[in-house]
Amino acid sequence: MKIFDEYKEKLPLKIVEEVREHTKGLTSDKIKKIFEKVYDEYVSSLVDAGESVGLIAAESLGERSTQMTLNTFHFAGVSEMSVTLGLPRIIEVLDGRKTLSTPTMEIYLKSPYNKGKDIQKIAAAIKETVLDDIVDEYSINIVDLTIEIKLNKEKMKELSLIPSVVSKAVSKKSKKYSVKLDGDVLVLKLKNKEENLNEVYKIKGAIKKIHISGIKGINQILPVRRKDEFIIITAGSNLKEVLKMDEVDATRTVTNDIYEIHALLGIEAARQAIIDEVNKVLESQGLDVDLRHVLLIADTMCTIGDIKGITRYGVVSEKASVLARASFETPLRHIINAALIGEKDELNSVIENVMLNQSIPVGTGLPGLITKFK
Amino acid sequence: MKFKVSQHILVPKHSKVSEKEKKKLLERYNITLKELPKIHKNDPAISELGIKKGDVIKITRKSRSAGEAIFYRVVI
Numbered sequence: 001m002k003i004f005d006e007y008k009e010k011l012p013l014k015i016v017e018e019v020r021e022h023t024k025g026l027t028s029d030k031i032k033k034i035f036e037k038v039y040d041e042y043v044s045s046l047v048d049a050g051e052s053v054g055l056i057a058a059e060s061l062g063e064r065s066t067q068m069t070l071n072t073f074h075f076a077g078v079s080e081m082s083v084t085l086g087l088p089r090i091i092e093v094l095d096g097r098k099t100l101s102t103p104t105m106e107i108y109l110k111s112p113y114n115k116g117k118d119i120q121k122i123a124a125a126i127k128e129t130v131l132d133d134i135v136d137e138y139s140i141n142i143v144d145l146t147i148e149i150k151l152n153k154e155k156m157k158e159l160s161l162i163p164s165v166v167s168k169a170v171s172k173k174s175k176k177y178s179v180k181l182d183g184d185v186l187v188l189k190l191k192n193k194e195e196n197l198n199e200v201y202k203i204k205g206a207i208k209k210i211h212i213s214g215i216k217g218i219n220q221i222l223p224v225r226r227k228d229e230f231i232i233i234t235a236g237s238n239l240k241e242v243l244k245m246d247e248v249d250a251t252r253t254v255t256n257d258i259y260e261i262h263a264l265l266g267i268e269a270a271r272q273a274i275i276d277e278v279n280k281v282l283e284s285q286g287l288d289v290d291l292r293h294v295l296l297i298a299d300t301m302c303t304i305g306d307i308k309g310i311t312r313y314g315v316v317s318e319k320a321s322v323l324a325r326a327s328f329e330t331p332l333r334h335i336i337n338a339a340l341i342g343e344k345d346e347l348n349s350v351i352e353n354v355m356l357n358q359s360i361p362v363g364t365g366l367p368g369l370i371t372k373f374k
Numbered sequence: 375m376k377f378k379v380s381q382h383i384l385v386p387k388h389s390k391v392s393e394k395e396k397k398k399l400l401e402r403y404n405i406t407l408k409e410l411p412k413i414h415k416n417d418p419a420i421s422e423l424g425i426k427k428g429d430v431i432k433i434t435r436k437s438r439s440a441g442e443a444i445f446y447r448v449v450i
Contacts, residue, residue: 014441123390250377254384261384266419266445269384276384291439291448305412305450 050366057293066285096309103237108252114229120246123221126324132208149186173210215241232303274298322344379418388419391430413447425449
């Protein structure tokens with residue numbers, strides 16, 4: 001109907017749909033009257049101009065976060081995995097930390113893999129395997145200056161690896177030694193005859209970390225059942241490589257590393273990820289914070305196209321006013337830097353006006369009066 | 375298999391705004407282009423739109439409170 005399209009411009013989609021649902025069978029005159037009422041109600045419940053929404057958001061979130069536990073949460077199951085939750089996680093997200101204390105991913109799988117088919121195999125293919133994981137023992141021959149590495153057959157079978165693949169990966173790493181394969185024993189021999197024993201030990205230390213298979217950065221895997229499908233939860237995160245896998249459902253797989261999402265999916269996805277991560281913590285703690293407060297914070301963090309944490313290096317450094325920046329942290333540095341380049345302060349915001357004992361531009365302080373001289 | 379950024383659940387719909395609409399938008403909110411939120415030119419979500427600096431991107435977000443929310447960003 002025409003009237004619905006007309007109000008789609010003025011009202012949020014959800015409200016229009018709700019009105020449509022409840023007005024089935026009514027005449028268009030009545031619907032129009034209903035819409036007029038709904039519109040009045042909508043306008044009167046919008047945030048007033050000059051309302052200090054940021055302060056309210058900060059209070060709403062800050063007050064609740066005092067009630068959060070500082071505990072980390074443990075998954076039930078054999079291989080235990082801990083994930084930072086509660087206040088530390090919220091701080092981590094809102095500060096825009098680049099290195100997380102516990103990066104994790106939730107990997108969704110395509111059908112039929114999400115019903116449990118080959119799930120162990122897929123999980124094993126995702127988990128990063130280094131040489132040390134599949135080695136039984138290292139022995140050093142002091143006379144010949146060689147290292148003998150005995151591979152564990154069972155573990156290799158689990159990961160469907162064969163010795164020749166391993167030997168290739170090892171020989172690719174460095175040109176200092178040659179690799180010979182003898183059954184399931186790798187023999188490393190130094191090429192340079194003048195090397196001493198110290199060098200051999202150094203190499204022994206270095207080869208332990210050689211990447212053999214799987215995806216770099218994924219340290220632990222845990223297939224779990226969620227609702228009616230199987231997903232894989234990981235410790236460690238590498239979204240870019242995981243999304244390349246054929247078995248993975250690339251449309252739903254997510255990580256908790258906001259910066260990784262920003263680099264791969266863009267700023268809007270990062271904003272959504274911030275909201276999801278904060279909400280996840282709030283929900284798990286049973287706290288009820290209105291979504292709009294979180295939206296406002298996420299929007300603030302993402303307005304300039306990059307993620308900026310709520311810290312002195314992040315959103316605060318983006319403020320236009322020198323005095324506002326100086327009032328947050330490290331005041332002298334800001335004032336000196338501003339003085340050096342001759343910065344101007346327009347006194348347009350709250351803090352600088354509080355400092356100067358002027359009325360702040362919030363609420364009734366916002367509009368200025370213009371007098372017409374006669 | 376090539377993975378498409380726009381198909382991911384976290385990515386809302388991005389579309390380019392025409393010059394005429396752009397002017398209307400700035401007039402409606404009484405702002406200059408500089409005051410709009412920003413998006414980088416090499417943002418993965420807009421790589422296929424063929425945009426240049428100064429273009430405005432319309433983002434149609436799915437919102438839990440409003441059903442659908444429209445947001446604008448200027449390309450920098």
